[in-house]
């Protein structure tokens with residue numbers, strides 16, 4: 001997807017017009033639910049197991065400046081988290097934060113014959129396939145750069161299969177080719193920051 005983009009200054013200042021408005025945020029919620037149901041069906045993850053999936057979805061207004069990018073529609077960042085009660089570690093593990101780039105998504109819509117819900121469903125399915133593959137150790141979060149395009153092609157194929165199975169014709173209106181997704185996604189592991197779960 002060849003969408004022109006502009007650079008943010010080092011300290012990102014998010015303009016209100018770059019962020020989803022309240023109506024669009026409701027569409028994000030619906031698309032998130034729909035994408036999660038399609039991905040969990042595809043991987044046959046039981047609902048109770050899916051609830052344990054350590055991921056959250058954030059939109060531009062609640063991203064840290066380091067999570068904002070102009071090179072992608074979304075990026076998934078892996079954080080190590082630790083929950084402590086006093087000195088006792090109650091739980092620790094990886095948390096996958098799907099960071100939606102509102103400004104890029106809204107910009108992409110201008111070039112596509114697609115509605116926001118359809119584009120978001122596509123983007124969220126793609127990111128959730130990554131989350132499942134990382135979470136189930138089907139793929140490593142620390143994948144070397146040279147192997148990433150292979151992984152992206154795989155995730156893109158799976159995303160298209162999931163949408164096709166659901167009878168969603170969205171995919172026909174999204175340009176095919178690895179590049180359209182490779183450049184839209186980055187995953188990286190941050191240091192072992194203790195983080196609490198939080199979901200919008």
Ligand SMILES: [Zn+2]
Nearest residue numbers: 152155181185
């Ligand atoms: Zn990707």
